[in-house]
Amino acid sequence: MLALHYIENDAPFPAVHEALAEPNGLLAFGGDLSPQRLFSAYSQGIFPWFSDDEPLLWWSPDPRAIIELDDFCVSKSLKKLVRQRKYTVTLNHAFDKVIDTCSAIPRVTQSGSGTSNETWITDDMKAAYSQLHGLGIAHSVEVWENEQLVGGLYGVGIGKVYCGESMFHKKSNASKLAMVALVEHMRSQNMAFIDCQLPTDHLASLGACAVTREDFIKKLNENNQTVATNGELCSEYLEHWRPRVITP
Numbered sequence: 001m002l003a004l005h006y007i008e009n010d011a012p013f014p015a016v017h018e019a020l021a022e023p024n025g026l027l028a029f030g031g032d033l034s035p036q037r038l039f040s041a042y043s044q045g046i047f048p049w050f051s052d053d054e055p056l057l058w059w060s061p062d063p064r065a066i067i068e069l070d071d072f073c074v075s076k077s078l079k080k081l082v083r084q085r086k087y088t089v090t091l092n093h094a095f096d097k098v099i100d101t102c103s104a105i106p107r108v109t110q111s112g113s114g115t116s117n118e119t120w121i122t123d124d125m126k127a128a129y130s131q132l133h134g135l136g137i138a139h140s141v142e143v144w145e146n147e148q149l150v151g152g153l154y155g156v157g158i159g160k161v162y163c164g165e166s167m168f169h170k171k172s173n174a175s176k177l178a179m180v181a182l183v184e185h186m187r188s189q190n191m192a193f194i195d196c197q198l199p200t201d202h203l204a205s206l207g208a209c210a211v212t213r214e215d216f217i218k219k220l221n222e223n224n225q226t227v228a229t230n231g232e233l234c235s236e237y238l239e240h241w242r243p244r245v246i247t248p
Contacts, residue, residue: 004020005029006030008031009037014028019059027059028058033124038156042163043226045213045220046060047060051122063210063212064216065198065200069192071207072183072206078177089144090144090246091181091241092139097142098152099129102121102152102166105168129154137156139154143177145171152167152168152174152175153175161220162191164197192223
């Protein structure tokens with residue numbers, strides 16, 4: 001039987017190939033949610049995912065779902081919504097509102113029998129990602145109807161890769177519109193791909209494909225220049241995520 005790695009607060013992560021096959025990708029528990037720890041995790045293809053009643057769990061699944069920007073699929077109804085110019089889409093204008101709303105949206109229960117207010121976006125997670133956003137590493141996309149936030153998503157930027165975390169909509173297709181705007185923005189900045197973590201039918205409908213963990217780590221390493229040699233964020237990276245309107 002393989003033992004699950006426990007990591008002290010200042011200890012490095014184990015190699016991702018040591019993750020369990022069942023549950024898929026569970027790599028370690030322990031550590032903390034400091035900006036340094038989170039940045040180290042995402043830079044290595046690892047992400048946290050746990051509930052309030054669980055220890056801090058770290059994952060690196062195999063296979064991994066990604067969206068290559070040129071493979072992103074836009075349905076006819078979504079193209080129609082884009083043409084209507086009904087909403088305004090912004091980048092990094094309201095990160096805390098987005099993550100708060102994502103955490104409050106009822107989710108389908110594991111059995112599929114109903115919805116639940118339980119969330120993996122705990123108060124500690126919200127505080128940690130808000131701090132990461134303040135450092136210029138976590139980013140949000142917001143969809144507005146006049147002054148009302150009706151959709152959005154958030155995630156972490158690692159070099160030219162966007163690691164998606166969660167999304168929400170209060171109006172039909174608003175979260176998908178956020179994805180359209182994000183993809184078009186990333187294309188305009190010559191960025192690479194979106195990490196979607198685990199493959200699902202919904203993600204496949206948007207053009208996501210499954211790649212092996214080995215291939216994912218290789219692609220991540222090829223596109224992960226976030227920090228310059230002086231320890232500050234690269235100017236190119238800062239330009240990628242400068243707050244702006246990105247309505248498609």
